[in-house]
Amino acid sequence: GAVVSQHPSRVICKSGTSVKIECRSLDFQATTMFWYRQFPKQSLMLMATSNEGSKATYEQGVEKDKFLINHASLTLSTLTVTSAHPEDSSFYICSARDQLEKLFFGSGTQLSVL
Amino acid sequence: AQKITQTQPGMFVQEKEAVTLDCTYDTSDQSYGLFWYKQPSSGEMIFLIYQGSYDEQNATEGRYSLNFQKARKSANLVISASQLGDSAMYFCAMREGRGYNKLIFGAGTRLAVHP
Numbered sequence: 095g096a097v098v099s100q101h102p103s104r105v106i107c108k109s110g111t112s113v114k115i116e117c118r119s120l121d122f123q124a125t126t127m128f129w130y131r132q133f134p135k136q137s138l139m140l141m142a143t144s145n146e147g148s149k150a151t152y153e154q155g156v157e158k159d160k161f162l163i164n165h166a167s168l169t170l171s172t173l174t175v176t177s178a179h180p181e182d183s184s185f186y187i188c189s190a191r192d193q194l195e196k197l198f199f200g201s202g203t204q205l206s207v208l
Numbered sequence: 209a210q211k212i213t214q215t216q217p218g219m220f221v222q223e224k225e226a227v228t229l230d231c232t233y234d235t236s237d238q239s240y241g242l243f244w245y246k247q248p249s250s251g252e253m254i255f256l257i258y259q260g261s262y263d264e265q266n267a268t269e270g271r272y273s274l275n276f277q278k279a280r281k282s283a284n285l286v287i288s289a290s291q292l293g294d295s296a297m298y299f300c301a302m303r304e305g306r307g308y309n310k311l312i313f314g315a316g317t318r319l320a321v322h323p
Binding site: 137187 | 245250251252253255299310311312313314315316
């Protein structure tokens with residue numbers, strides 16, 4: 095089956111630094127990828143929709159300058175948390191849509207900001 | 209208004225018994241899709257089952273079946289013959305419209321299977 099690789103699985107960083115999370119579709123081309131955020135014991139909240147070759151579409155309340163999304167190729171989307179603060183600590187998970195419009199999720203990234 | 213409602217924060221079931229996890233949804237679209245995902249403690253999202261709004265028959269995938277009641281806007285997940293490995297968070301999700309896969313998730317239900 096289709097595989098979506100998300101890296102890193104866990105990252106700890108100091109407050110004020112930037113962190114990049116990668117989401118790769120390993121065996122299919124993904125024109126659209128989605129980024130979600132999940133707080134402990136809560137549901138997944140959609141942050142943005144990433145379209146290859148164009149600007150991401152952010153959900154209401156999500157800061158574009160805070161969460162930079164780049165979808166430069168058909169197999170890679172990146173989420174950069176800029177100037178991270180402790181309140182940005184969360185579980186981030188991506189999903190990718192294949193040509194048959196099926197969705198596949200990455201394994202998630204646990205971000206801890208000290 | 210909440211699009212996806214899961215009213216059971218937690219459920220218990222005895223091993224080998226069946227369990228139903230509730231999900232109701234709200235949409236004005238005629239075309240939509242309903243999904244169930246399992247999230248173990250490792251965090252990955254595992255796709256379980258899908259029901260399209262125009263599908264006349266309830267979806268089934270192995271031990272999973274979806275009790276789709278369109279008029280009541282409910283899409284309950286039934287797990288038969290529960291196993292210890294079924295213990296996890298379960299999320300109901302909805303996609304509105306065709307071909308656009310933005311999913312809206314419910315709050316989730318934590319299922320604990322007891323031996």
